[in-house]
Amino acid sequence: MTATDYDNFADAYAAENESGLFNAYYERPAMLRLADDVSGRRILDAGCGSGPLSAALRARGAVVTSFDVSAAMVNLARQRLGEDADLHVADLSKPLPFADAEFDDVVASLVLHYLEDWSGPLAELHRVLKPGGRLILSVMHPAGFPVTHPDDDYFALTKYSEDYIMDGQTVWLTFWHRPLHAMSDAFAAAGFRIVTISEPPPSPDTPAEMLPPDKVKGSGSFMCFLFFVLESA
Numbered sequence: 424m425t426a427t428d429y430d431n432f433a434d435a436y437a438a439e440n441e442s443g444l445f446n447a448y449y450e451r452p453a454m455l456r457l458a459d460d461v462s463g464r465r466i467l468d469a470g471c472g473s474g475p476l477s478a479a480l481r482a483r484g485a486v487v488t489s490f491d492v493s494a495a496m497v498n499l500a501r502q503r504l505g506e507d508a509d510l511h512v513a514d515l516s517k518p519l520p521f522a523d524a525e526f527d528d529v530v531a532s533l534v535l536h537y538l539e540d541w542s543g544p545l546a547e548l549h550r551v552l553k554p555g556g557r558l559i560l561s562v563m564h565p566a567g568f569p570v571t572h573p574d575d576d577y578f579a580l581t582k583y584s585e586d587y588i589m590d591g592q593t594v595w596l597t598f599w600h601r602p603l604h605a606m607s608d609a610f611a612a613a614g615f616r617i618v619t620i621s622e623p624p625p626s627p628d629t630p631a632e633m634l635p636p637d638k639v640k641g642s643g644s645f646m647c648f649l650f651f652v653l654e655s656a
Contacts, residue, residue: 429493437473437499438590444625444633450561450648451476452626454532457559457619457652461485464527467551469515470534474500477508480530488526490519515544521551528552531560533648536598539582541606545613552655558615564622564649568600578602603649610653619652 429436440446454476458466462484468477471489473496481487481504489504490511491497497512504510513519515531516538529548538544548558569577571585577600584597601609610617624644625634 429491430495432589432592432594433473433493433495433499435590435592435594437496439587440472440475443589444629445647446475448629448633449623449625450533451479453621453623453648453650454530454559454561455479455483456623457621457650458483458528458530458557461528465525467521467526467529467548469529469531469548471500471510472496472532474503474508474510476530476532478503485528488521515547516540517543519547519551523550524553524556525551526553526556528557528559531558533561533563535560536562536600537596539580539599541601541609542612545609545615549614549655554655556655557618558653558655559651560653561648561650562606563598563600564646565600565603565606567646570646572600575600580605606651610651614656615653616656617651618654619650621650621652623650 458480461480464485466480466485466487468487468489471477471491474489477487477489477500488509489500490513492514494512497510501508501510511520515534529552535541535544552558572583575581581600582597583600584595587594587596607617622644
């Protein structure tokens with residue numbers, strides 16, 4: 424996935440993210456629950472997209488800095504957050520334009536699974552966090568990969584693409600699957616300690632008609648995304 428790809432469908436992606444089941448009623452509420460009380464905390468939103476998570480964190484009293492690799496997404500975020508918002512066009516796979524130990528928390532919402540290599544990005548996120556700071560992130564749930572790709576090896580780092588309908592537009596997204604142990608190994612190598620692993624149910628206010636029966640188990644949880652809270656050593 425490149426910046427140009429997102430530039431081409433930024434409006435459609437933003438519209439889906441705003442009100443769709445998996446973002447508005449599942450992933451974003453889960454990220455906010457894990458973040459808990461953020462009042463007064465300096466937070467970096469890594470891969471902010473059009474800024475809905477940044478806006479929610481700011482509404483809860485956080486001081487938010489945000490960046491995305493797509494200039495079109497950053498423009499949409501600026502429309503949402505205002506001209507005075509601390510927004511940047513930056514690439515997580517390259518050195519970030521922030522000082523060491525600048526942030527109390529980093530949120531990375533559905534970002535890392537686009538990247539083949541996690542070592543550099545995680546090292547940069549560790550660098551900009553204060554000691555004891557948190558990296559709160561969500562990724563595609565690795566256990567879903569063998570269900571949708573039964574002929575592929577769960578234990579292999581694998582590139583794959585899927586098509587989605589977003590605001591009436593067909594969009595192709597390319598991801599990198601990695602097994603759970605590879606994720607935890609990468610976190611440890613970058614200097615993070617896993618505090619929480621979460622597989623939450625959707626938000627209690629999810630409209631019943633939005634819940635597809637084939638996505639909901641008896642517990643109400645989705646086999647969709649996996650959430651982590653990491654602590655910087």
